[in-house]
Amino acid sequence: MHLDTPAIIVALLSHGEHGAVVRFLTPDHGLVAGYVRGGRSRRLRPVLQAGNEVALSLRARVDTQLAAATVELTRARAALATTAQALAVLDWLTALTATALAQEVPHPALYRTLDAIIDGIAAGAGPLALGEAIVRYEHLLLAELGFGLDLTRCAATGTTDDLVFVSPRSRQAVSAAAGAPYAARLLPLPALLRGGPVDAEGVRAGLTLTGHFLGADVLAGRGTDISVARDRAVARIVAAIAAPPA
Structure with missing residues (x-):
């Protein structure tokens, strides 16, 4: 998987000590999920809020692997x-x-x-x-x-x-x-x-x-x-x- 798209954050689940599994709704690919490294950090906690819009990049080597996700905030709406x-x-x-x-x-x-x-x-x-x-x-x-x-x-x-x-x-x-x-x-x-x-x-x-x-x-x-x-x-x-x- 190699996907770059705008997305709306719809759910987040803490994973490990610092990461998070996040679900996103995208315009052309529907619901997708990815692991965000450092998703529980002080920098990313305000970004990874349901309702916020982000620029999402998903990368996975095989279809059965949970993709690695990176996000950039484009519209902060949850707050x-x-x-x-x-x-x-x-x-x-x-x-x-x-x-x-x-x-x-x-x-x-x-x-x-x-x-x-x-x-x-x-x-x-x-x-x-x-x-x-x-x-x-x-x-x-x-x-x-x-x-x-x-x-x-x-x-x-x-x-x-x-x-x-x-x-x-x-x-x-x-x-x-x-x-x-x-x-x-x-x-x-x-x-x-x-x-x-x-x-x-x-x-x-x-x-x-x-x-x-x-x-x-x-x-x-x-x-x-x-x-x-x-x-x-x-x-x-x-x-x-x-x-x-x-």
């Missing part, structure tokens, strides 16, 4: 997540990326979207925007992994109007009329995923929707830590958007 909800969202989305994606499978749309979200976090995005970011990223990730939702027409009637539910079984939208008798068994379809406005109710509904399918299709069997990270991010977003303006 700009200054609110509890921003930090929780950054932790969750980078952890989800590192956990859910297979190694070296390109996901350029995920890279672009995560990069834009982290830019928003660094610029001080508010809780409503952060909640929308979680919903849209999770919705995209489901589609990228082959678990996409069909939100274009009603599963029962084929109509494209008044779609307000999603069937957990068919993964398709359901209209208000067709879904009314089964509303307790259906999931809410937020307007923001249909090109509608972004509001607190829609963000809460979106988090419920994508959370259901992530739990069933992506996070099952992954351990509790990853679910705890999502629960923390969602709880802080929901509390923040419910709080009265200062």
